[in-house]
Structures are given as structure tokens and as C-alpha cells.
Amino acid sequence: MTTAELVQQIKQKKSFLCIGLDADLDKIPEHLLQEEDPIFAFNKAIIDATHKFAVAYKPNTAFYEAYGVKGWLALEKTIRYINEQYPDVFTIADAKRGDIGNTSSRYAKAFFEDLGFDSVTVAPYMGKDSVEPFLAFPNKHTILLALTSNQGALDFQTQTLVNNEELYHKVLKTAVNWKNSQNLMFVVGATKASSFKTIRELVPNHFLLVPGVGAQGGNLKEVCEYGLNNQVGLLVNSSRGIIYASRQTDFAEAAKNKAFELQQQMKVYVDQLLS
Ligand SMILES: O=c1ccn([C@@H]2O[C@H](COP(=O)(O)O)[C@@H](O)[C@H]2O)c(=O)[nH]1
Numbered sequence: 107m108t109t110a111e112l113v114q115q116i117k118q119k120k121s122f123l124c125i126g127l128d129a130d131l132d133k134i135p136e137h138l139l140q141e142e143d144p145i146f147a148f149n150k151a152i153i154d155a156t157h158k159f160a161v162a163y164k165p166n167t168a169f170y171e172a173y174g175v176k177g178w179l180a181l182e183k184t185i186r187y188i189n190e191q192y193p194d195v196f197t198i199a200d201a202k203r204g205d206i207g208n209t210s211s212r213y214a215k216a217f218f219e220d221l222g223f224d225s226v227t228v229a230p231y232m233g234k235d236s237v238e239p240f241l242a243f244p245n246k247h248t249i250l251l252a253l254t255s256n257q258g259a260l261d262f263q264t265q266t267l268v269n270n271e272e273l274y275h276k277v278l279k280t281a282v283n284w285k286n287s288q289n290l291m292f293v294v295g296a297t298k299a300s301s302f303k304t305i306r307e308l309v310p311n312h313f314l315l316v317p318g319v320g321a322q323g324g325n326l327k328e329v330c331e332y333g334l335n336n337q338v339g340l341l342v343n344s345s346r347g348i349i350y351a352s353r354q355t356d357f358a359e360a361a362k363n364k365a366f367e368l369q370q371q372m373k374v375y376v377d378q379l380l381s
Contacts, residue, residue: 198249
């Protein structure tokens with residue numbers, strides 16, 4: 107999917123909501139455990155109920171890898187279902203990959219070609235040659251970890267270098283000069299709302315994937331204050347806050363209501379920027 111197509115979808119749905127498909131057999135409604143593939147059954151119901159309010163879905167691969175072959179098959183079925191039924195929706199494999207170039211090119215092939223995701227999250231720690239194999243895929247997007255939502259982000263990402271610049275600033279400034287950097291997006295946690303002003307000065311045009319709204323306590327309004335750009339430029343993710351809004355048979359309806367609630371807040375900003 108091109109960035110222009112993503113922006114078009116944001117405009118049409120008046121939403122920049124990304125729903126995290128972090129399906130966990132210990133949390134999904136009990137009645138689904140009788141299904142042949144409970145994870146896929148859960149995801150399918152969530153997707154069907156929420157697709158009008160969401161422009162992106164983000165399965166975190168950990169939740170599938172945890173169940174071995176069965177989990178990977180559920181992931182494959184989920185992405186195929188989205189691509190076939192809702193081809194205008196942007197898909198993110200939250201896999202946080204990155205390795206020496208030869209290996210990264212295999213990861214890129216797995217997520218972009220074999221599974222057919224539009225994007226994958228990648229860690230910047232191994233540098234340019236570990237990221238450029240992902241960037242080489244046209245109309246696929248590499249979402250580089252910049253300032254993550256967790257407490258541990260302060261351990262390395264905000265440490266200052268000799269010139270007094272924070273490490274994640276260096277990541278942003280360096281990565282935008284890599285080959286095919288038009289295919290880059292960045293992860294910035296909603297819990298780090300006070301940093302969005304500086305981040306937007308460094309990367310005014312790139313999309314930011316923003317996890318941390320909902321269960322982690324991030325605030326949509328604060329993120330929007332400085333995170334938005336003239337194309338919206340944000341994909342704000344909520345996983346547990348939406349998919350586990352109810353653990354009973356009404357789970358899909360409850361997820362729909364939560365997604366609608368967030369979409370209604372987002373609509374105000376989209377109307378201002380893209381009308
Ligand atoms: O900085 C980051 C990067 C990734 N994540 C992932 O996003 C979702 C958030 O889930 P919630 O249930 O909405 O808290 C999850 O898959 C994380 O692994 C993140 O939270 N922060």
C-alpha cells in the first residue's frame with residue numbers, strides 16, 4: 107500500500123486508529139476455545155466488528171509465535187483474511203526484527219512477500235545495513251523503533267551522546283538519510299507525549315506508529331497536540347483496550363464500541379486537517 111492510499115483511507119474513515127490483534131488464549135472468551143482455530147475465530151470477529159473505524163491492524167507476532175506452528179497458521183489466516191476481505195486496510199507485523207543484511211533480507215521476504223503485510227516493525231540497533239533490506243521493498247513500510255512506550259525506553263533511547271543529543275534523536279536523524287527512507291515510519295510511544303514536539307521537528311513528514319493508548323495509559327489528545335502533521339501522519343494503536351473490552355460473548359460488540367469511541371475523537375482532527 108502506498109502512503110497516499112493510507113492517507114486516503116484515513117480521510118474516508120475519519121480515523122487513524124490501529125487495532126492491535128494481540129490474541130491470547132488465556133484472555134479470549136471461553137466459548138471460542140471450542141473452535142478449531144480459536145485465535146483466528148477471535149481475530150475474525152474483532153476485524154469484522156471494527157473495520158469501519160480502524161485504518162490498520164497490528165498483530166504482534168509474539169502472540170502467535172507463543173503457540174508454535176498453530177499460532178503461525180493463525181497469523182497467516184488472519185493476514186490473508188484482512189487482505190482478501192478488507193484490502194484497503196493497512197497491516198503491520200509487529201515483529202521488531204533486524205539483523206545483518208543477509209538475514210534481514212529474509213525477514214523482509216517473510217513478512218512482505220510470503221505473509222503479505224504492508225509493514226513490519228524493525229529495531230535500529232544494528233544500523234543501516236540491517237534496515238535497508240526492508241526499505242528496498244517498494245510500497246512496503248519499515249517502522250523503526252524510535253522512542254518506545256515502556257519504562258525501559260529511558261535505559262538507552264533517551265541517553266545523551268557526546269554532543270548532548272539523545273540517542274533516539276540520532277536514530278531519527280540518521281535513518282532519514284538511508285536509501286529508500288520514504289518507506290520509513292517510526293514507533294513513538296503515546297506515553298511519551300511530551301517528546302512529540304521535538305520528534306515532529308526532526309521528522310515532520312513521516313508517519314508515526316503510536317502504541318500505548320488504553321491499557322498503558324497514553325492520552326490521545328496529548329499525542330495529537332504535537333504529533334499530527336498536515337497529512338495526519340499518525341497511526342494510534344490500542345490493543346487490549348479494544349480487543350478485551352469484554353471477555354464474554356458480546357466481546358466483538360464491546361470492541362466495536364471502544365473502536366467507535368476512539369474514532370469519534372479522531373474524526374475531529376481529521377476533519378480539521380483533511381477536509
Ligand atoms: O513502544 C512500543 C512498541 C510496541 N508496543 C506494542 O504495541 C502493543 C500495545 O498493546 P496495548 O495492549 O495497547 O498496551 C503491544 O503489542 C506492544 O507489544 C508497545 O506497546 N510499545
